[in-house]
Amino acid sequence: MFATKPHIPSLSQLTTAEATLFYSKTVERYARFFDRPEQRLRFLNNTLAHQIACKEKLDHALESHSFIKKLGLYDRIKSTGFYDRLLDLWLHRHICRELQNLLPSASSERRTLLQRSKASFTTRLLFRCYEMRRLLYGAAVATCIVALLGFGYTAVWSARRLNSYLASRRQTERRLTNSASNQNAAVAESSVKHLPDYHPEKVWLVEQQGNYERYSNGARILTDYETENHTRGYYVLPRNQGGLVKTGGAAQDVRREPVGIVYHTSESDMLPFTSDNNASIEGHTRGLLEYVRKNKSYNYLIDRFGQVYRVVRDTDAAHHAGNSVWSDAAGVYVGLNESFLGVCFETNSNSDSLDEQLTEAQLVAGRLLTQVLRSRYQISDADCVTHGLVSVNPSNMLICYHHDWARNFPFEAFGLSDKYKVAPASVSEFGFTYDEEIMEKLGGDVWAGVKLAEEEFRRRAEESKVTPEEMRRRMRERYQEEMNLTLRLRTSHPAEVETSRQTNDSNAPTASRLNARQT
Amino acid sequence: MLEEKNQVMSNKPEGSKNEASNVKTGAVGLDIGTSRIVMADGSSQRDARSQLNAFVAVPSSEMAENVLKHKNMVYERNCKNLYVYGNDSNFFASFLNVDARRPMRDGLLNAQEEMSNHIMQLIIQRLVPRGRGKEMLYFSVPGKGEGVNGKLVYHEAMLRNFLQTLGYNARSINEGQAVVFSELQEENFTGIGISFGGGMCNVSVSFMSMPMITFSIPKGGDYIDRNVTEVLGEANTTKVRIEKEESLDLSRQPKTDLERALHIYYEDMMQSLIERLRAEFRASSQLPKIDRPMPIVLAGGTAKPAGFLHKFESMLRAGGEFPIEISDVRMAKDPLTATAHGCYIAALSETK
Structure with missing residues (x-):
């Protein structure tokens, strides 16, 4: 329709006349909206003439600033499409503004005129878009907001997924590592050799109010559910006596101070840990606390939000460990209810792997509570252990009667050494053993310390010139004697003795029992 | 209608006062040609008003003035002459068998005519009523050419000033361009x-x-x-x-x-x-x-x-x-009024 050019130069290279011709192609499409000559003339003048003036002004501005030339921006602006696009946008702005001014204001008249005009569909569509620009701007802003929110949500979702993927991968790797280390019993070291010479810093009570205590390391212990039980009382057996030494009793002093910590899991029902479940999660915790208080199950309970509740006072024994054995440099402890504090985390094990999971808050709270207890009672790192490592069944002489934290307890996160490498006294002292079922439960093999303890037990049998089976039979009797001795310390509380008897076989609240109680 | 009114006014003894009494609102296009001045203001697009851009001077006498009054002719009188101008000048020139004189020559104000400015203003006043100061008026001027350039500036300025005194926002437009607009x-x-x-x-x-x-x-x-x-x-x-x-x-x-x-x-x-x-x-x-x-x-x-x-x-x-x-x-659809109409379109396009 207009001048055909073999090569279309950039607008910046055009003369005024050529630029007029260039812009006229656009302007002419819109000029057809106007039937009346004066309106059409005004439209052409106000768009084309203004556009040419704008172009000249822009050229002048670019040329008059020497720094633009020095920086090389001048050539870049003119050689790239930016200059052309800027002027093109400018032109369309002029056009649409003029159309808005010159067309009839009544929408019906305007619609009729647009339909009657010979302008192309694209032209009419573009003008319609300009008319509805505020609506379109709004829609664009809304779209951007939705897109941003969507992007943010997707990013968070992806991060969570990635996090859980990495966590599961790490867990798998750790399991494989554990499994490999289990296979190599030689790697396991003796308990004394392994335990680090680490003592937590001193922690003291900062504040004590009606329902909580606050400690210098930031720990906060809620006392709403605090209750009492019978006072602690236990003997410490000398190590490695091969059953030839006499049992405790009157010959030994009765000790009242807690000597260690046993970590448990509640194995109760778990709701998804999300913000919309806050009320339900807290409801579950309250139910669990009521149950624990009623049964005096643990000394402490840490809920999923990391709140620490003291249930049974530290001076009193809780029914958390029942038949259990552990040892340290000082000697061997039997029936850890009396000698160890029971700390329970509100969690359960995965149905397929038996692996427990802690929330971040529980990890932090557990570490702080451990520091408090270790500082207050001078508890050695060697005596911070999990229920799965100490639990035994004297009826069949098997270890790991309860399997909570039988593996994967985050000792390191609690500032503790890895007790899975420590030979358990249940095996090395009393000859408890394990079967296929236990191995299967533990992912194919027992932890490394058990292998070490087995060797030690065999060595002791050889030294005593008896078979391991004979040695095991003797030690079973000794274990029963020690348990009975411990029970006798509580004869002043017959009811508690009875309760303790009942809980010796199944001391910790299993998931099924808890669920039944809560429902 | 307006022209008739002007003529009626001219019948008065002091017939030199021919200025239109009504006030114009709206745009005006004015083709100021050597032989004719044509005005278009949209009131009647097909029938724009025009006046011959010419005059005839006769020595002032009571008898001549009576004849002009009798014929309802528009004239201007000074101490020496009576000036018949506009459309009446044609009749009077034929009557006297002389050539009517032109306030303009070769498209520009005629420097050889002493009364050119005054007569042209009278003719324009017969066509264009007073404006209110903001009305847009476009008037035609010739394009540059041989022997025109210097005089064109004077011609354009004189007309613009006069039209502004009539109460218009006066602007010039090339005559050929006015034809394009029309x-x-x-x-x-x-x-x-x-x-x-x-x-x-x-x-x-x-x-x-x-x-x-x-x-x-x-x-x-x-x-x-x-x-x-x-x-x-x-x-x-x-x-x-x-x-x-x-x-x-x-x-x-x-x-x-x-x-x-x-x-x-x-x-x-x-x-x-x-x-x-x-x-x-x-x-x-x-x-x-x-x-x-x-x-x-x-x-x-x-x-x-x-x-x-x-x-x-x-x-x-x-x-x-x-x-x-x-x-x-x-x-052009109407060759005589096309320029004036183009001026009018230009004026309209500038009117808010």
Whole structure:
């Protein structure tokens, strides 16, 4: 329709006349909206003439600033499409503004005129878009907001997924590592050799109010559910006596101070840990606390939000460990209810792997509570252990009667050494053993310390010139004697003795029992 | 209606006061030509009002004044003369068998006429009512050309000042461009507008309403009248003008000496214009290379004779390839008022 050019130069290279011709192609499409000559003339003048003036002004501005030339921006602006696009946008702005001014204001008249005009569909569509620009701007802003929110949500979702993927991968790797280390019993070291010479810093009570205590390391212990039980009382057996030494009793002093910590899991029902479940999660915790208080199950309970509740006072024994054995440099402890504090985390094990999971808050709270207890009672790192490592069944002489934290307890996160490498006294002292079922439960093999303890037990049998089976039979009797001795310390509380008897076989609240109680 | 009112006013003894009494609201277009002044204001588009841009002076006498009053003629009186101007001047010139005098010559104010400014103002006042100060008025001026440039500045300034005193926001527009505005709306004001006036011919090559080339040639109706009168030895131009305006047909072969002379000078005028147009196109660096054919539209009183369009087109095509492609050559719908109408459109387009 207009001048055909073999090569279309950039607008910046055009003369005024050529630029007029260039812009006229656009302007002419819109000029057809106007039937009346004066309106059409005004439209052409106000768009084309203004556009040419704008172009000249822009050229002048670019040329008059020497720094633009020095920086090389001048050539870049003119050689790239930016200059052309800027002027093109400018032109369309002029056009649409003029159309808005010159067309009839009544929408019906305007619609009729647009339909009657010979302008192309694209032209009419573009003008319609300009008319509805505020609506379109709004829609664009809304779209951007939705897109941003969507992007943010997707990013968070992806991060969570990635996090859980990495966590599961790490867990798998750790399991494989554990499994490999289990296979190599030689790697396991003796308990004394392994335990680090680490003592937590001193922690003291900062504040004590009606329902909580606050400690210098930031720990906060809620006392709403605090209750009492019978006072602690236990003997410490000398190590490695091969059953030839006499049992405790009157010959030994009765000790009242807690000597260690046993970590448990509640194995109760778990709701998804999300913000919309806050009320339900807290409801579950309250139910669990009521149950624990009623049964005096643990000394402490840490809920999923990391709140620490003291249930049974530290001076009193809780029914958390029942038949259990552990040892340290000082000697061997039997029936850890009396000698160890029971700390329970509100969690359960995965149905397929038996692996427990802690929330971040529980990890932090557990570490702080451990520091408090270790500082207050001078508890050695060697005596911070999990229920799965100490639990035994004297009826069949098997270890790991309860399997909570039988593996994967985050000792390191609690500032503790890895007790899975420590030979358990249940095996090395009393000859408890394990079967296929236990191995299967533990992912194919027992932890490394058990292998070490087995060797030690065999060595002791050889030294005593008896078979391991004979040695095991003797030690079973000794274990029963020690348990009975411990029970006798509580004869002043017959009811508690009875309760303790009942809980010796199944001391910790299993998931099924808890669920039944809560429902 | 307005004109009648003016004439009635002129019948008063102090008939020199011919100014319109009503006040104009709206845009006005004014074609100030050498032979006619035409006003268009949209009140009656097809019938724009016009006055001859001429006057006749007679020595002042009671008898002459009585005759003028009796004939309801508009006149101006000073101590020496009575001046009959506008449309009445034609009748009075014929009556006295003299040539009417022109306030303008060759498209510009006539410096040789002492009363040119005053008479022109009187004629304009008869056509254009007073404005309120903000009304837009576009008036036509000739394009630059041989012997025009310096005088054009004076001519334009004088008229603008006078029109501003009448209460208008007065602006000038090239006469050829006004023709484009009037006739080439469908082409988005792209084309060539030529006004064949009494004093000169004005040309504007417009692209999208913007004049790219404008020029004038000092040949028009007066040039033809003057030269034909001279070559035929006539006493005045009256006979020539009457023949030209009433019976000349340029498509027919001339039969009389007068017709032959008119044909010769018409062709000379056209030839000059076409050659100048070709030269301007060749010389111009301002014109974009437009590949669509452009229309040519002709207007003005000198283009009125029958056969003018055909002759012009024939001469245009006969001269060989034109620098640009011409789509068609056409006559304005109303050649006499096209310029005024174009001025009016320009004024309207500037009116808020």
